Amino acid sequence: MNKILIIYSSVHGQTRKICEYIASQLRASDSGCEVRLASLEEQFDLDSFDKIIIGASIRHGKHNPEVYHFIDTHLVALEAKSSSFFSVSLVARKASRNTPETNPYMQAFLSKTQWQPNLVKVFAGNLDYQGYNWLDRSIIRFIMWITKGPTAVNTKIEYTDWQLVDVFVKELELL
Numbered sequence: 001m002n003k004i005l006i007i008y009s010s011v012h013g014q015t016r017k018i019c020e021y022i023a024s025q026l027r028a029s030d031s032g033c034e035v036r037l038a039s040l041e042e043q044f045d046l047d048s049f050d051k052i053i054i055g056a057s058i059r060h061g062k063h064n065p066e067v068y069h070f071i072d073t074h075l076v077a078l079e080a081k082s083s084s085f086f087s088v089s090l091v092a093r094k095a096s097r098n099t100p101e102t103n104p105y106m107q108a109f110l111s112k113t114q115w116q117p118n119l120v121k122v123f124a125g126n127l128d129y130q131g132y133n134w135l136d137r138s139i140i141r142f143i144m145w146i147t148k149g150p151t152a153v154n155t156k157i158e159y160t161d162w163q164l165v166d167v168f169v170k171e172l173e174l175l
Helices: 014-028 065-073 075-080 104-112 134-146 162-174
Strands: 003-009 034-039 051-059 082-089 119-124 126-128 156-158
Touching (some): 003 014, 003 065, 014 034, 014 082, 014 162, 051 065, 104 119
Parallel strands (some): 003 051, 051 082, 082 119
Antiparallel strands (some): 126 156
């Protein structure tokens, strides 16, 4: 039986939601795996897991610096296991930015870390202006205006393609 650890770094909750979905799909599969879901801030022993998945969101154009710190601190353990990483961002709502090869945040991530996960993916996030504080709402609306996205303050759109997440789960099972 595989023991899988899913670690998330989420600002507004969409990355956590995706991780919860991945965990439920893995638990429901025929593989009989044991899955633990944990935020980046929690304590866990990486050595007790066979596979490690890290999901991180983008905020103001960057991944949380603690994601890089965690990876640097645990690089040997991450490299010794089957591992995967996915990034969640609103820019991934566009077809031209929704693959690891075409997503600027994933490319920046891969260039800043020595970790070479076995599998990398990009998922689109969730746009919910009412769920943001004033500063985040203003910054995201400005970015959306530049990128020709929705700017109405009552906008609430989930861009995550759950079928792509299902494909990711199937790929995880093969690692």
